[in-house]
Amino acid sequence: MPGESRRTPLFFLAPAVAALALIGLYPTVFALVTSFRRYNLTRARDGFPFVGIENYRRVLTDETFWDTLALTGKFFLTVLPVQILLGIAIALLLHRPGWNALRALTRVSLVVPLATTYAVVGLIGRLVFNRDYGVANQFLSWAGIPALDWLGNPTRAFVAISVMDIWQWTPFCALIFLAGLSMVPVEIEESATLETSSRLSMLRHVQLPYLLPGLTSILILRSADVLKLFDMVFVLTRGGPGAATELVSVYIQRVGFRVFDMGTASAQAILLLVLTIVLSRAYIRFVYREIEQ
């Protein structure tokens, strides 16, 4: 555009950039500095001396830290396939013509889990999975399975946080896949319906290519979300019993705010940040291709 000075965009961008630098970058630098210090709040009288890479060495040889990362990975691999398969199924149901009112209602209702406060999802989970008066055990009793102690058992507590996550995020996958399905040109879909009566080959040959871009975003965003996941798990299990549901963000919160070892926690947080930046890079690569070039 002619007639505009090079400074103009600066004038419009400066406030946002300054604000994000102040609240995002500055604390990150502060965390980086803290990660090189012995910074235990319960022993503030000893001061906070620089200790070089000692915190990093400790974190990288700390089995618990690796365990929580592995657990986070296991959680991701547990919930994601379910969310993707259920999401595709729901998207196909919503895409198929017929039952228009019910379809519209179901589509709108998918927004409800997504908008529910994460902490409240945890609270609902506490009630639903209660051993004595939880409705989860009532469902099981209808199938003839005796009542189980969910939140007191490591494996079942893990199942409980998985179920709540699947409830909250399956709609997200369904809506993304639905957006993908609506991109399939109508003529192609119609002629394919005439040629083949098999739903499966229709899905595979006609619809699948339109689902793949959405799948990439789901993979990257959900892995970032699982690394961030704190609220729901903290409220539902506090990471317990033992460390059975202690995902990486929950663990770092415990080291920082319940053990008050800020130095170690900062080192862990910086490592988590590095992981996240790699993920965001990948996301930008795939999703914003046109902007990067």
Next chain:
Amino acid sequence: MKQRTLTRLLHVLGLAAALAFALFPFYWMVSSSLKNQVDLLASPPVWLFKPTLAHYADIFSDERVIKGVFNSLIVATCTTIAALLLGTPAAYALARFEFRGKGDLWFWFISNRMISPIVLALPVYLLAQSLRLLDTHAVLVLMYLTFTLPIAVWICTDQFRSIPADLEQAARLEGASQFGIFWRIYLPLGLPGVAVSAIFSFIFSWNELLYALVLTRRDANTAPVVATSFMTGYELPWGRIMATSTVIVLPVTIFALLVSRHMVRGLTMGATK
């Protein structure tokens, strides 16, 4: 023909199942908030009961809950206003200007969406402590901008791009200043996008727990913190917990229904249009 009836039947059953799946926990929360203590602790749980509003009367006379909701309102509203004030001009610059480092800037904005709040919560706790900002609305508003500002920038950039550049040229010929163009053309014409990003900013700030948990003590506790603080002791006041939860979730659910068409866009920052 028989085949078609069967698939139609399966279709409606599937849709009903999806609807039940999406709404059940919400339904269970609301219905539990209307049960009396005996029904709440019934084993197995009861589905038909005489509803009572007693828990709502309880929480609305509980100063902590009222204050929590009030704090949440202040924080979410201030965050939303700040995100729009800072985000819309930036979005205008990103939508209409080419400059060096634009890609990097964009990446930096978006990557804030991915960062775990615990990464910032640790240093910000220490910084806020030394600045005496712990337990204030201000520190929460500042931290909530880390995720609301990128969303406002993203949605508004997208919206501003769709405004014809001819309008801008015409205004310039008439002698409008750059800021005038932004204020009189882009903001009003981009209002739908601005409104959507406002609603998202509000929802995300309202729903946040981690920052509120570690950065507030008593005075600035938000509603989710108050709701989770009921979870102590042996006999849990489930009626009050679920009533408070309903009070927290209901308003944002209504907001979310208003922007349901944009929900995925808000959550993915543009992965799908």
